[in-house]
Amino acid sequence: MRARAAWPMKVTAVRTHIVSCPVDRPFTSARGWLYTTRASCLVEIETDEGITGWGECYGPAAALKAVVDTMLAPRVVGRDPFDTSVVWEDLYNRVKDYGLTGLSVAGISGIDIALWDVVGRALGRPIHKLIGGAHRKEVTAYATGLYFIDQDRLVEEAVEEAEKYAAQGFRAIKMKIGLGDLKLDARRVAAVREAIGPDIALAVDANHCFSVPNAIRLGRMIEQSDLMWFEEPISPEDHEGYVEVTRALDMAVAGGENDFTRWGFRDIVAKKAMDIVQPDLCAAGGFSECLKIAALASAHGVECVPHAWGSAIGLAATVQFIAALADQPPAWRSMPPMLEFEQTPNPLRDHLAREPIVQHNGIVAVPDAPGIGIEVDRDVLAKYKVA
Known part of the structure; x- marks a missing residue:
């Protein structure tokens, strides 16, 4: 683990990436959705120490990107990534007026996973x-x-x-x-x-x-x-x-x-x-x-x-x-x-x-x-x- 310059570390950017690929053999389940592509919204968190963490949101990728980019990311930039619970509670209290489930919580999930990834990388330890x-x-x-x-x-x-x-x-x-x-x-x-x-x-x-x-x-x-x-x-x-x-x-x-x-x-x-x-x-x-x-x-x-x-x-x-x-x-x-x-x-x-x-x-x-x-x-x- 490389030496740290100063504490606390700060989040400098929260980026989302929509990734998508075609499905060779389309398939369906009892939901009736025909899967012709696989897609996901990934969350990348950058810090002032050059450490980057990754997370993922479960659900419709384009909608999740909008939630993270507009509602959540601005409240994470400048925060200490080690403050995982503090950030989680702040984000949840920010979005719960608009829905206690679904896209807003999935967006928080991607950010939370990325923050824990940053912490693990900063300490040189796996999250477990x-x-x-x-x-x-x-x-x-x-x-x-x-x-x-x-x-x-x-x-x-x-x-x-x-x-x-x-x-x-x-x-x-x-x-x-x-x-x-x-x-x-x-x-x-x-x-x-x-x-x-x-x-x-x-x-x-x-x-x-x-x-x-x-x-x-x-x-x-x-x-x-x-x-x-x-x-x-x-x-x-x-x-x-x-x-x-x-x-x-x-x-x-x-x-x-x-x-x-x-x-x-x-x-x-x-x-x-x-x-x-x-x-x-x-x-x-x-x-x-x-x-x-x-x-x-x-x-x-x-x-x-x-x-x-x-x-x-x-x-x-x-x-x-x-x-x-x-x-x-x-x-x-x-x-x-x-x-x-x-x-x-x-x-x-x-x-x-x-x-x-x-x-x-x-x-x-x-x-x-x-x-x-x-x-x-x-x-x-x-x-x-x-x-």
Whole structure:
């Protein structure tokens, strides 16, 4: 670590970068969105010491750029990047009159991650060392995929993709459901389970497409497939509905990627509306807030398994966060939180970092480099930058 000239350090600039790349094979999920591109809003924070930090915001990139550039960045310039909580509270109190969730909090998330990255780089330590230390040096990754591509081969394509991930060494897979036909969903899940066998864990994700009765009905149909969890079965606003679904099914119910801040998760965990909460570090409030969400969940006996979707920056930050989460609950042979490793082709995930996050036999090593643990390749950034 190089010698510092003076304290405090100051933020001199907050820059946003919209990066985008085409999708080779467009895909969709139960939300009905056809993905033809992958895009993200990245946040770069510069300081007067020449140290730069990176963060990422989860959501529509152009809208997030506007939020960060116009509402948030001016309040961060001139601040000490070590004042992560002070900055977070100031930004949240600035935006909460205009919305307690969504784009404003996702914008804060990107800034918070970048500030922690600056702090880690300034101290020469990975972020997991700054938030309590690493409970593990490696994390188990589960492959997220099995979207809907070929409408004439919905079962066959899911089986083929699942077998590919199993051959790559993944020990757990998450597949999409929500085809508008409960029996077809159940048949698709059963076919994947048969293909990968009993030793690879399997989860399903409905992207909140079902009503409470249909979620319960389908859940009972697919329980026999021995599932890790049933993710986002119903609308994220319906916390009481989640209580009904969770109580009715003999398997874990998960959700929370569309919830924000400790206040958004407070009633969920107090009611045990979900067995597993899935805050997204790039949406729910960054490191500063997701640590509080995880503590809240732990106090109520609810597991925390973060959601992750985006570029190498968000993925690397999530690895740091998961490394610092305690086993849930502690045990001789524990079941630690897993890393969501989304597998649709995405150059922003695979090429933006000089040394990308990779898995070997379903395991991802926790980087020990400073900050979020990766270096952004500026040539790749320039290649995919659109604004």
